[in-house]
Amino acid sequence: xxxxxxxRIVIKAAIFFTIxxxxxxxxSAFDLWGRVSIYNTVVPGRGRLPYGENPAESYNxxxxxxxxxxxxxEINRPKAEDEFRVVVIGDSSxxxxxxxxxxxxxxxxxxxxxxxxxxxxxxxxxxxxxGMSLVKDVIILYAAxxxxxxxxxAVIWLVTAQSFPESQQVELPIxxxxxxxxxxxxxxxxxxxxxxxxxxxxxxxxxSRFVQSTSILDSTLxxxxxxxxxxxxxxxxxxxxxxxxxxxxFSDEITLRQSDFEADTSWFNYDQSQSLTDLAFDPFEDAGxxxxxxxLLIVNEPxxxxxxxxxxxxxxxxxxxxxxxxxxxLLSNEMQGRNYLDLWDAIPPDEFTDTPVHLTVEGTRMLAExxxxxxxxxxxxxR
Amino acid sequence: xxxxxxxILLFIVGAFLYSLLPSKWRGWLILIVSVIGVxxxxxxxxxxxxxxxxxxxxxxLMLAGWWFTRPxxxxxxxxxxxxxxxxxxxxxGLSLMRFVDTSIxxxxxxxxxxxxxxxxxxxxxxxxVGGRRLLPINALILVIIGLFVAWKxxxxxxxxxxxxxxxxxxxxxxxxxxxxxxxxxxxxxxRLIHTLRDRQSGILPALSLREYAAYVLFFPAFVAxxxxxxxxxxxxxxxxxxxxxxxxxxxxDGLTRIGMGLFKxxxxxxxxxxxxxxxxxxxxxxxxxxMFALFLYGYALRLFFDFSGYSDIAIGIGILFGINxxxxxxxxxxxxxxxxxxxxxxxxxxxxxRAYVFSPISRAxxxxxWNPILNVLIAQLATMIVIGLWHGIALNFLVWGIxxxxxxxxxxxxxxxxxxxxxxxxxxxxxxxxxxxWLITFHYIVIGWLWFVLPLxxxxxxxxxxxx
Numbered sequence: 067x068x069x070x071x072x073x074r075i076v077i078k079a080a081i082f083f084t085i086x087x088x089x090x091x092x093x094s095a096f097d098l099w100g101r102v103s104i105y106n107t108v109v110p111g112r113g114r115l116p117y118g119e120n121p122a123e124s125y126n127x128x129x130x131x132x133x134x135x136x137x138x139x140e141i142n143r144p145k146a147e148d149e150f151r152v153v154v155i156g157d158s159s160x161x162x163x164x165x166x167x168x169x170x171x172x173x174x175x176x177x178x179x180x181x182x183x184x185x186x187x188x189x190x191x192x193x194x195x196x197g198m199s200l201v202k203d204v205i206i207l208y209a210a211x212x213x214x215x216x217x218x219x220a221v222i223w224l225v226t227a228q229s230f231p232e233s234q235q236v237e238l239p240i241x242x243x244x245x246x247x248x249x250x251x252x253x254x255x256x257x258x259x260x261x262x263x264x265x266x267x268x269x270x271x272x273x274s275r276f277v278q279s280t281s282i283l284d285s286t287l288x289x290x291x292x293x294x295x296x297x298x299x300x301x302x303x304x305x306x307x308x309x310x311x312x313x314x315x316f317s318d319e320i321t322l323r324q325s326d327f328e329a330d331t332s333w334f335n336y337d338q339s340q341s342l343t344d345l346a347f348d349p350f351e352d353a354g355x356x357x358x359x360x361x362l363l364i365v366n367e368p369x370x371x372x373x374x375x376x377x378x379x380x381x382x383x384x385x386x387x388x389x390x391x392x393x394x395x396l397l398s399n400e401m402q403g404r405n406y407l408d409l410w411d412a413i414p415p416d417e418f419t420d421t422p423v424h425l426t427v428e429g430t431r432m433l434a435e436x437x438x439x440x441x442x443x444x445x446x447x448x449r
Numbered sequence: 450x451x452x453x454x455x456x457i458l459l460f461i462v463g464a465f466l467y468s469l470l471p472s473k474w475r476g477w478l479i480l481i482v483s484v485i486g487v488x489x490x491x492x493x494x495x496x497x498x499x500x501x502x503x504x505x506x507x508x509x510l511m512l513a514g515w516w517f518t519r520p521x522x523x524x525x526x527x528x529x530x531x532x533x534x535x536x537x538x539x540x541x542g543l544s545l546m547r548f549v550d551t552s553i554x555x556x557x558x559x560x561x562x563x564x565x566x567x568x569x570x571x572x573x574x575x576x577x578v579g580g581r582r583l584l585p586i587n588a589l590i591l592v593i594i595g596l597f598v599a600w601k602x603x604x605x606x607x608x609x610x611x612x613x614x615x616x617x618x619x620x621x622x623x624x625x626x627x628x629x630x631x632x633x634x635x636x637x638x639x640r641l642i643h644t645l646r647d648r649q650s651g652i653l654p655a656l657s658l659r660e661y662a663a664y665v666l667f668f669p670a671f672v673a674x675x676x677x678x679x680x681x682x683x684x685x686x687x688x689x690x691x692x693x694x695x696x697x698x699x700x701x702d703g704l705t706r707i708g709m710g711l712f713k714x715x716x717x718x719x720x721x722x723x724x725x726x727x728x729x730x731x732x733x734x735x736x737x738x739x740m741f742a743l744f745l746y747g748y749a750l751r752l753f754f755d756f757s758g759y760s761d762i763a764i765g766i767g768i769l770f771g772i773n774x775x776x777x778x779x780x781x782x783x784x785x786x787x788x789x790x791x792x793x794x795x796x797x798x799x800x801x802x803r804a805y806v807f808s809p810i811s812r813a814x815x816x817x818x819w820n821p822i823l824n825v826l827i828a829q830l831a832t833m834i835v836i837g838l839w840h841g842i843a844l845n846f847l848v849w850g851i852x853x854x855x856x857x858x859x860x861x862x863x864x865x866x867x868x869x870x871x872x873x874x875x876x877x878x879x880x881x882x883x884x885x886x887w888l889i890t891f892h893y894i895v896i897g898w899l900w901f902v903l904p905l906x907x908x909x910x911x912x913x914x915x916x917x
Contacts, residue, residue: 067701075701125724299723305747306724309740310731 087286094285099294100133101214103142104301109308111140113167114192115206116300116313123315125306129296130243132209138300141191141210145217150182150447152190153210155203156224159367159423160194162430164320167313169427170194171224174434180447182219188447191216198228200349201235205244220360220446222437226367226423227393228384230345231334323418324383325374333389342392347400361446363405365437366397368413368429370422382422407440409433452490452672454715457707457762460669464703464769468694475689479663479770480532484508484539485555486668491632493557496610497617500557503631505540505566508666510593512536513577514641515661517589518648523655532659541566586645593645597638600631602842633671635839639801640665644679646805654680660687667774669766673759675777675797685772692771703768710761718755726751729903732911741911748902749895753782756795782894785886786864787856790894798836807832825861830854840901845908849900856893 093099105111115135118126129135136142145151154160154172162170172192180188193206203223210216228234236242283289307313331338350364369390370382380386385393394410417429425433441447467478487504494500512533544566546556560566580588599605606626613629614621644661647653656664656679664682693699725747735741760777767774781794791799807828814824830851837850864871874882899908 067698069695069697072697072701121723123730298720302720303724305743306731309736309744310734311736312734 087288090287090290091282091285094290100131100297101137103134103137104304105138106140106143109304111142112138112307112313113140113173114161114170114313115139115195117161117196118314120315121299121303124313125303125310126313127296127299127303128239129293129300130239131293131297132206132240132244133213134293134297134300135195136206136210136214136216138304139191139193141193141216142214148186150184150186150188150219151217152176152188152220152222152441153193153207153216153218154190154222154224155207156194156367157198157203157226157229157423158194158196158421159226159425160192160224161196162192162194162314163196163421163424164314164316164419165425165427165430167192167311169430171425171430171434171437174431175222175438178434178438180438180441180449182447183445186219191218194224195240197238197240198226199234199236199238199241200225200229200346202238202241203229204349205241209244218360220441221362222365222441223362224365224367225397226369226384227345227390227397228423230347230393232344232346233334235346235349320420323370323421323424325372325377327372327374327376327380327383329376329379331379331386331388333386336389338386338388342389342396345393345396347396350400350404361405361444363407363437363440363444363446364401365440366394366406366408366410367423368409368411368425368433370415370418371411372415384422405440405444407437409436412436452669452759452762454711457711457766460766461704461707461769464700464766465695467770468696472690472692472694475692475771476659476663476686477535479667479686479689479772480659481535481539483663483666483668483671484536485543486671487633487666488543488556490668490672491557492630494628494630495619496613496628497619498558498561499613499629501544501560503629503634505569507631507634507637508536508540508662509570509573509577510596510637510641511662511665512573512658513580513589514644514665515656515658516577516581517586518644518653518656518661520655526657529658532657532662536658536662537570540570586649590642590645593638593641597634598842600629600634601838636670636672636674636676637665639676639798639839640679642805643676643801647679652680654683656683667767667772669763669770669772670774673756673763674795675760675763675775676801677775677797681775682772689771699768699771703765706761706765706768708765710758710763710765713754713758713761715758718751718758721747721751721754727899727902729907732903732907745895745899749782749898752898753778782891783887784890785883786890787853787860787893788864790890791853791857798839802832802836806835822862826854826858829857829861833857844905845900845903848905849897852897852900856897 112126116126116138117128118124119128121127141151141153152172152175154175160171162173167173170192172190172194176188176190182188193210195202195206203225207221207223211218211221287294336342369385371377372380372382378387381390390410394408398406398408413425413429413432417426417432418424419426438447442449463482467475470478487507488501491500491504494503541563543556544560544563546554547560547563599609603626606629607624610626610628611621611624614624644653644656644665660683661679663686664677664679667677667682670677725744727741727744727748731744732741735744757778764774764776775797777796779793779796781790784790784793810828810831811824814827819827831854833852833854834847834850837846837848837853840846840849871882899912903911
């Protein structure tokens with residue numbers, strides 16, 4: 067070998083590498099590669115969206131690509147003729163923190179064996195994802211219903227006050243990394259692309275945290291290397307997932323939710339003398355728009371109600387009483403004319419695990435039964 | 450720092466600079482980088498000073514090895530004195546890292562007081578020189594084997610950790626065998642034993658301290674081999690001054706080999722390790738036998754790509770620096786019998802075991818006119834048990850060694866009796882038989898990995914208790 071030949075090899079490799087990077091730009095613009103998946107083909111789809119803080123033990127990991135997350139989910143399989151597809155969205159309690167994937171509220175609701183009014187079997191899909199933000203829930207629903215064409219027949223959305231403050235909406239990495247999706251989700255898709263911005267425009271559209279400065283390099287192979295590596299890891303973990311049925315690592319000891327508190331009445335930037343003014347209710351409009359032809363049931367999640375020290379001031383470590391009571395009132399006003407189920411005090415305190423919203427298996431079963439009964443009463447499903 | 454991507458890139462850049470140096474400096478540079486590498490590669494250890502003491506012990510054992518293998522009438526040359534001064538200077542110099550900021554410290558943690566280090570080096574020198582006068586070479590071999598056993602047997606290593614923790618006033622109740630990960634010692638020990646045994650049998654060439662140190666500590670092969678032979682290594686080492694500086698062929702070959710190794714190790718092996726490879730945790734979680742088998746195949750492939758990838762990287766870096774390390778793998782999983790597998794899997798280790806375990810035992814038994822069949826059985830079992838225990842002194846490695854020892858013995862008996870018949874096979878019949886032989890061999894090896902990867906009680910539970 068000569069230096070000339072060696073240099074030629076290096077130059078050719080550099081050109082090839084540059085071409086691959088350039089070709090990746092259109093691929094990454096629409097997250098096309100994220101839709102390619104071994105799930106639902108080589109291995110079965112996951113029972114909930116990928117999320118994991120300890121991938122080596124949970125065979126699961128947190129991604130930033132929502133298309134890749136949805137592609138790995140069992141919802142990405144073709145819908146059967148006799149299937150009535152119900153999608154559940156929400157936070158970590160919906161996702162099933164400290165629960166096996168077949169113990170979540172979606173799984174337990176499905177296990178109740180409901181049929182749709184027209185006789186189709188009810189299949190319930192868990193699209194909950196840890197993190198408190200309504201925008202996060204909306205972009206997952208948007209991606210699922212508008213981009214992945216999951217053909218949902220009904221949507222159940224579990225919410226709690228912690229997801230409502232405006233400051234919470236765009237902080238999560240999953241929202242930050244999918245700002246293109248979030249921008250579309252907070253605006254009506256067609257209007258956005260035809261330059262007809264709805265009136266009034268959501269201020270979130272112009273939030274500098276959404277409109278991140280990105281360069282063309284961010285869309286290249288090099289720029290997306292972390293996402294690509296995560297995508298590969300998710301595919302590889304698919305084998306461990308199917309072999310073990312494990313998708314969450316449980317620690318040996320679980321610290322139970324707090325029962326005694328300081329007499330602290332603050333909640334986010336509020337104190338007791340203030341009214342809650344910046345709760346984000348507009349995501350319900352967005353969700354309602356996309357699911358206008360299908361039933362949307364909004365459920366106010368059960369919370370842990372403590373009877374410990376200073377429980378006259380606080381319900382739990384999340385909520386001072388004054389803030390949660392005010393939230394309940396605002397929410398119930400906002401929910402006028404919608405399918406709304408308030409279950410804030412429906413579950414006994416013993417059925418909560420590590421936080422004021424995470425439920426035990428039994429608590430989740432109670433919740434599923436209440437939601438099932440509500441779906442029955444509004445005529446979505448029947449026994 | 451281990452041999453990670455950053456380290457490999459550093460070596461590649463270093464190789465370019467090395468090629469530009471005056472040719473007579475090359476050997477010295479390899480010595481210096483190898484000595485520093487012993488400390489830099491060593492991972493951080495929780496017991497105070499242990500990640501400085503263990504690399505220092507590695508170097509002291511190397512010095513003892515050189516002193517014991519040095520012909521008694523050999524002169525202590527100027528080159529030896531300079532090499533000794535460089536090695537001592539580097540050890541003391543690295544201990545001065547105690548006084549620098551952590552951001553520029555290249556030792557894994559804060560080293561002990563340099564004065565203490567100097568005192569320890571002086572005491573060690575007295576012990577080595579005095580030891581050579583009073584003790585035979587076998588005594589040093591026993592010391593190395595003793596250290597090997599102490600570090601590789603979990604209860605002993607845990608006890609050392611406990612005592613060490615007490616000595617450094619740390620919590621002894623959390624002592625664990627994993628506290629004392631002595632990087633590279635398994636390979637160093639076998640290289641030292643090779644030189645000591647070859648000195649005893651008179652076939653080791655006379656080596657200067659610089660040559661001996663570079664051979665034992667050669668940085669690309671320090672972490673995971675290959676286990677070179679001294680006489681082969683020194684041939685390349687002595688040719689370094691005549692090597693062309695910026696030789697395109699050498700760089701092309703070296704970089705190609707490194708590239709292959711990177712792909713095998715960091716793409717294939719690491720991907721398999723993520724979620725398609727058996728380990729003790731996942732073995733208890735797998736819910737079906739077919740999946741268990743799939744993960745066992747995954748482990749077999751991962752092990753090969755990981756280890757052969759690492760060997761490729763080491764060989765590639767060696768080529769860049771002008772040292773042609775021996776091959777370690779030659780398509781082992783494609784072999785059609787177990788003997789051929791062991792001639793192509795971790796070849797330098799199996800070659801070492803053949804030379805220093807199998808051959809001496811066989812010769813001794815032939816001398817005593819034992820039954821030839823028993824002779825083969827004992828020699829093969831002993832060889833494979835040594836290879837097994839080299840990975841760790843635990844029951845599962847013992848069983849793995851016996852598994853392969855028995856397999857090799859059975860294959861030898863089979864091939865002795867069927868050789869003529871096999872040679873008579875032709876065409877399709879021969880191809881079919883080869884395919885069948887490959888199938889049997891491959892699965893014997895893969896099942897053998899079960900003993901290797903899982904603790905013995907877990908394997909027994911899974912195999913006989915319906916665990917998977």
